[in-house]
Amino acid sequence: EPEVTQTPSHQVTQMGQEVILRCVPISNHLYFYWYRQILGQKVEFLVSFYNNEISEKSEIFDDQFSVERPDGSNFTLKIRSTKLEDSAMYFCASQGQGARGNQPQHFGDGTRLSIL
């Protein structure tokens, strides 16, 4: 069964450094999402992306964050200057379109980001 894949599985970065989290969505999916989950807390929506632009973003997704689909297959989340509170699991999700409308979102297994 097709999967959403995320790399790396674990990223350790010094505070203030830039980090790029990578996702390969399921082929032919059209809608892409990033969520994050701070340890012990809920899964939180960050941003949705469709047709090469942001559809919606949360309050968390401030100017330090950006998303890109650089080559038609990868979907990346960049954090420009990381802070300690950015430490979390980051999940990518993708969603396709079926004969009866949009399909459910499917998630990758996440990247654990640790900011030192």
Add this chain to the structure above:
Amino acid sequence: DAKTTQPTSMDCAEGRAANLPCNHSTISGNEYVYWYRQIHSQGPQYIIHGLKNNETNEMASLIITEDRKSSTLILPHATLRDTAVYYCISSRFGNEKLTFGTGTRLTIIP
């Protein structure tokens, strides 16, 4: 905030049916009920969704009350691998964000 309410935790004996309830009394007419689960720290895994009719797939069954204010996810023969946090989410069937609550922590007991 999540628009659904679920019990914090539940136990179920291995091999028995696990019935997970969810209240969504403020659900609107164009919102579906989605169920996801999260095993340990893995990504949320899609289970099933429905609008008003009961649904069944290879993983589970979803029973939605006639007034659509509540639903029950049924895992027919629970195994130890079904131990996870189960999330009930209401969302329009489109490219809308999913709003996760705290879910139900289901523990399958040998």
